[in-house]
Amino acid sequence: MSSDRLTRSADRTQAIMRTTLELAEEVGYAKLSIEAVAARTGVGKHTIYRRWPSKGALFLDAVLTPSEPGLDYPDTGDIVADLRRQICAAVDLLGRPPLRHLYQALVGEAQHNPDVAAALNERFIRPQAERTVARLRRARDQGQLAPGFDLEIAMDILSGPLYFRLLITQEPLTHEYVERVLDVLLAGMRPRP
Amino acid sequence: MSSDRLTRSADRTQAIMRTTLELAEEVGYAKLSIEAVAARTGVGKHTIYRRWPSKGALFLDAVLTPSEPGLDYPDTGDIVADLRRQICAAVDLLGRPPLRHLYQALVGEAQHNPDVAAALNERFIRPQAERTVARLRRARDQGQLAPGFDLEIAMDILSGPLYFRLLITQEPLTHEYVERVLDVLLAGMRPRP
Amino acid sequence: MSSDRLTRSADRTQAIMRTTLELAEEVGYAKLSIEAVAARTGVGKHTIYRRWPSKGALFLDAVLTPSEPGLDYPDTGDIVADLRRQICAAVDLLGRPPLRHLYQALVGEAQHNPDVAAALNERFIRPQAERTVARLRRARDQGQLAPGFDLEIAMDILSGPLYFRLLITQEPLTHEYVERVLDVLLAGMRPRP
Amino acid sequence: MSSDRLTRSADRTQAIMRTTLELAEEVGYAKLSIEAVAARTGVGKHTIYRRWPSKGALFLDAVLTPSEPGLDYPDTGDIVADLRRQICAAVDLLGRPPLRHLYQALVGEAQHNPDVAAALNERFIRPQAERTVARLRRARDQGQLAPGFDLEIAMDILSGPLYFRLLITQEPLTHEYVERVLDVLLAGMRPRP
């Protein structure tokens, strides 16, 4: 039988993260307190501090754990369709309730806390980016993209505008917006001869 | 003389904002406190609360005021050169010390505080964006850009990747990076026939 | 007109000390907490810490303040009657409810906290002792006591046994006990020739 | 062979008490914690709680065990000499380092914890007192003391002033002080005719 202690520990860990999301949705990340999480979970503060070094670290775990490991990247052979599908999925997940505000707050916290920033990259951003770049590379090898095409920049251009909308102008993220980005990226800026 | 009182008031306001930047550089935005700003400036807390409703609002003012109104957009007739110049200037200002960390923190705070987000957009992001779009429109009218070119998206594609680097992957912002973004945006993704 | 602010401050100070005694009677000194005193008084913890450096110091003030400055020493000309009266008064005050347990706890705390010990001596023990010694000296000068009589030791012999009962054997303190101490002290140990 | 386990138990018990004294000397009784005793002894907390119900009880054992059973009361026939010898021995033991502060703390704890108070009396104070009273009774029977002499009070007068000095005024305890107490007790207060 699996470990009683680990099970119990894991139970608590799960319960704490669940409460964290709950409270974050109710009062917002800024007003979230470890004290309140402990109280509502029915757990000592120590039990939280034993697991996470800061509110930010806890919140990161709480937000990211349910989404991991993330969706597989599709490969239908049509690079544009695959990108569209993948980006729309991301937009649907991160750009709408309930995750939108939580994810926004998470990125906000990352600006104040280097550990959170690092973990966010390590666990979420980089893997996603690597999958995207890999898919792009495959497409380029198959001649669907221009031979000298800059894959890393393409990746940033696919993500950047969405984050710009999410974090800076804080406008809604729609599939139509994704479409427009793809269009510009596909065609480029220059008038065709 | 006319504005003796205003001047004195203005002096205080300036002094408070100066101290705010000072302290933010020393201890970081997260550990910045109105209490400490008041103490170091030699000012009562009331005098700060009379002027700003929150730490975020004060910080926003402190960071943005010195940079306003921002540089005029150049128009040499060459749209690519003008964009490069403008974006590099922005990168040099916001992507390096001393402003980089402060600006990062400011955007971070905007994720938790809608007022800060709104003010940041109103005072900094939107004007900048509007100037860029106007410049792009002029270029399109002159035939330097494709006729149906999506100016708003272009604007987001020019900014987004930089913010993605600044806020998410937190890698350095270089002129070379700006160049690569411009390259991809100019040429587009598709192989030319 | 007296100071509004001082008045208010004094009010709070009084209220805190009152609550302290209240709680000490309810749960005992050992379980008394500054947290609880603050909560019941409706006062921030800071307001207590601003006034007293420790629970012991607060408790000392709370216990001693109402009893100060202490009763005048009587001088009827009869030293034995005066001593009896004075000691019985002290016993009635400190050796019975409600003060007995509080005073016991105060002396207990003094064993762990030198500041409390010093303040207890300064404010309560020494003044009392000095009055007693002064009264004894007057009696000796008048020939009511043996000429070489050791006044300081007499003082200790008048107090010591009471404290021994109060703190060590923790038996009740009665007037009869006072009487017996006085009897032995008057007559001495040696058989009279 | 028999008591292998008991021996081991006894070893642990001894080790815990030793560490307790060690730590009490280092940081004072107030800052002593069972947690720290367990850690330094290399023992689980349970092992301590299995043996003692509270920090006070442990401390009492730790302080009193080495001094037990106490010195035999001398009987040289000269009551004054015997008292002097016995009291000076007690003063030397309890009124000087290293025991002075520990014993002070023990009595302090007894003010907050009735169990400690009871045990202190039972194991230390009463036996000592009974021996003293027995010795005094023998002396009275032999005519060395006045016939109606109040032995219990005498006992309290011999102890009380010392405890008063130790606990209240916290002045040093010297043989000279013992002498002065004996002198007053012997002669009494009244002028001889």
Added chain:
DNA sequence: TATTAAACGAGACGGTACGTCGCGTCTTGGT
């Protein structure tokens, strides 16, 4: 010139949460 009203420094105040410590109980794994 004297009066009045505002802004000011200083900081007390009721709160909330921090991160730490130790309590006494309970569980686990090793010996």
Added chain:
DNA sequence: ACCAAGACGCGACGTACCGTCTCGTTTAATA
């Protein structure tokens, strides 16, 4: 079967700031 190790719920510690609220004290504009 007993033990060290230490997780756990709990409660209090003493600290830091929050944002609000007097206090007297300048300071300037008005009467």
